Amino acid sequence: LTNDLFSTICTEIHMFGICNRFSNMHTCPINIRHEDQRQATSKLIGECIKPKFLNIKTKATAMDIKGELKYRYGIKMNYMKAWRSKEHAVNDLRGNASDSYSLIPSFLHMVEKTNPGSFVDLKTAEDNSLLFVFMALDASIKGWGACRPIVVVDGTFLKAAYGGTLLCACTQDAAGHIFPLAFCVADSENDQSWKWFFKKFKEAYGVREHQCLISDRNESLIKAAREIYPEIAHSYCGYHILSNLKTSFKQHAAKYNLPFFGAVKAYTEKQFEFHMAELDGLDKRIRPYLKKIGYEKWSRIHSQNKRYSTMTSNISESLNAANLAARELPITTLLECLRALVQQWTHTNRTKAHNTFTKLSPTGEDILLKNYTYSLNLEVKY
Structure with a gap:
């Protein structure tokens, strides 16, 4: 370049910079x-x-x-x-809370594409606003057949800008680990949301023999389960019933825990009656109250189907606790965190299973060992 041309270019660049700075001047007040x-x-x-x-x-x-x-x-x-x-x-x-809603269809499409066999669905209103979104991953659907036939369902509120409720279903695998099954985001726990959730859950998982549903006593949940799952037993969480007992009969509320859960977990009718008699001694109104709820709803010995050790909805509460931070996120980011959680837990549990060299799971082996040690001090009497 000649010196004159170089000078001209530099001058133009300098003037452009000045003009550019003037065209992007701050308009904020001086203070x-x-x-x-x-x-x-x-x-x-x-x-x-x-x-x-x-x-x-x-x-x-x-x-x-x-x-x-x-x-x-x-x-x-x-x-x-x-x-x-x-x-x-x-x-x-x-992500932005409002913009996140427009990403839901793309996210669900990618879940189906990258996790073939997953079951996802989306329902919108006439104005194209979100009503419900459902997600059950392929790993959960495949693993359901090897888990206990117990489904624990619960709902918890979301803390993002637009609120909402997260409905979830989970169970336990053979080793006693929490096994997430499905998630649904809805506006609240109402008749329509629970009915839609159970309908999609049934489409994804069908119905197993001796299947049992466990939940709290939410009226909308009970009504929806009765309509969508008339063929399976529906039981209630022992802790929720105990909480209602303490609210209704406050005089000796601190003493209800041991006799009530003794009755809940009793394996024989004799044990059940022993603990019910203890409750009678605390308050005569408790037995009629529990009988009105239905012994088969909360008592192991009276249950229509096997409840194994799942007498409460604790595993669902634990799942909600694991999602505590994620419940503050925008909806699409929330769904991605739930997907990642299932992937992480599945990988961890698979690794543990591959490193197990006993015939039963570590939990089962521990129970057998404890029972064997206890039996050494027993005597057989004819």
């Missing part, structure tokens, strides 16, 4: 530009704090961010800037 904005924008701070939120279980308030940045970098900011910075970081990593 704002001269306060904390000159230090760092909320978007820039959001980029700096992104690594803090890579783990969805991380908890950090705007005050935490404000204090940390002041301590580490000497940046002073007000509460609103700290809050906006957190929103920038979280939205970039986990």
